[in-house]
Amino acid sequence: MTPPPDAMSAAAGPYPLALAEGPLPALRARIAAGAIAADPAQELAAEKLQDLWRRTRGYDPKVEPPDTGGFLGRFFRRKAVDEAASEAPLGLYLVGEVGRGKSMLMDLFFASAEVPRKQRLHFHQFMQQAHRRIHAWRKEHGDTADPIPPLADSIVAEAALLCFDEFQVHDIADAMILGRLFEALFARGVVVVATSNTEPDNLFKGKPGRDAFLPFIAMIKKRIEVLVLDAARDYRRERIRGMPTWHVPPDGRAERALDTAFAELTGDTPAAPTRLTLLGRAVEVPQAARGVARFEFNDICGKPLGPADYLAVATHFHTVVLDAIPRLGPENFDKARRFITLIDALYEHRVKLVASAEDYPDRLYERGENAAMFERTASRLVEMQSQEYLALAHLT
Template structure:
């Protein structure tokens, strides 16, 4: 996935691009961001023209190439491979913006930028395809690393995080193989490497991966004082009535503002052997319409996955609720509970203000707590709270 064209800064590197945005008033001057831009500028210089062992194009699609690829034996990182970068800091400090400036001007012929969760979904799909063809005893990691390296010598990951034991068990060997093939990794995260997967069962087996990250990536803490994302959402109206074309336009603008004008793309969340499709997502913001989210037989696990993976939900078209659509109302109640518990910010269009969404019928009293929470979630104190994953 390429970076937003609007982020492309030109040929001089991320530091001049950052300074130009500050001078133009598009960004507020921030010493921590400026220091990070300087580090990224140095990495930009070291990766100019970087292209280890490029390969001739092969016939067929990615899976055809992956399934027939012969593994390359692991080795130490090739001499001259640039160190990557792990940019860590609290949410809203500008990590993704800075990485996009770097990616947009990186002079690496083969490069990819994607959300880390999306990357892991692709990894699991490719491993499943390999085992289906070669059997469960075949080792998919070396050919998978070969294929990823053939696609990109520079991998930029947004929101690097590990919540799943299946991911944790794959990552160590996969990243060791990628580094051995000369892949350069740049990642943003809210979690320092030493705190990844902390407190989870099986973490001892994950520690070699943490050590690998610390060896192959420079760790830079972005300690900007302001949470720019929360500043943006606190300046936005979050509940739009009625749910008409005007409200839809307002939600379009809110999504663009909260994602830094990033083009949202479909995403998929994996839940215990099944998946949940997200129609539009970018930089921790998800967008659904009400019927997609509450008109289908989804349950608490689905809404919990959304609440832990996204700091903001943009929701189109909440209707008036009542006994005639109580199944939808019940799911909406469950959704709001999950959002509330994890401090997810909600921007929505609706047929009425929360107190008037469910006014009649025997279950109207049940909705009173939900309406109270929806009202609280519009307040400045709530919007200033940190997302809980």
């Protein structure tokens, strides 16, 4: 679960001395150097993180693995867990609209945190790994064995501080295990810092089975302080506004332009493959970081994906970088049909698209009986390049 070491070095940047003093001095050093603009909301969040930085210096809860030696072993194990929970400082849940600097602030905190065992990762990645561990446990111990305590033990052995980017719950499989898993993690003294576009009270809202999810929300609010980051500017949308978003043709120059766009939109965060799971299906995402996904055209339109798959992409990512859209026509109509469905999902959720293609939108599908059907897609692709569209907030 540990992120690449580049994540810490990128957060440190050219200000390692300020970073050694905590996230607030590091933020102020960047402002003084002109690297970022001062923002009162970010300053308040940095003050909260600085306080947590002080309270977690050297934090290292010692929770021994389960003892199999009968009642006394279980008693002392329970006592150790209870003590760890009572001594753990409250975490912090930074919530706000996209592009307000939440991830940047958490990166400063994570890079400066003096905690022996710590991890920073995308929340979706964390849940994927949790499901894989549960599956492996049940395969070895049977379906009747409870996988949550050993899963929590393995996680706390790796990290007493967990920093989650983009905390969001869309999947019923995640919702079903979150309550017990986080109860076990908090009981073992784990401190959680998270960023999210969604306030805890609105997590999993409107989804089937949400009533059973409400105790998890109550637990989050008890163990993690919630701070709304109401920054004045949307820094992420400012980065994409004015950025060329449609590159013709899909040659080496276009590929380099998409590389640059991906790096700028993710703050040079190292990308990694991820997988979106829904109803037993999986959508493979070759590269993802900080809410940005990158696909080759055939990765997303050359496979048998449907509307639900594209909806998952549209709700999980605020920006999609798409390489090498070909000319479309009757000879590749299956791919064209999927591309139409993909663009509908992205457009309806205000996802930003940066792409390279063989031609401009109104010339991508010029011949064949279905060319007229593509006209709406071409119109949407043109609108998605407009500054008005790029200024819209992502809808999850």
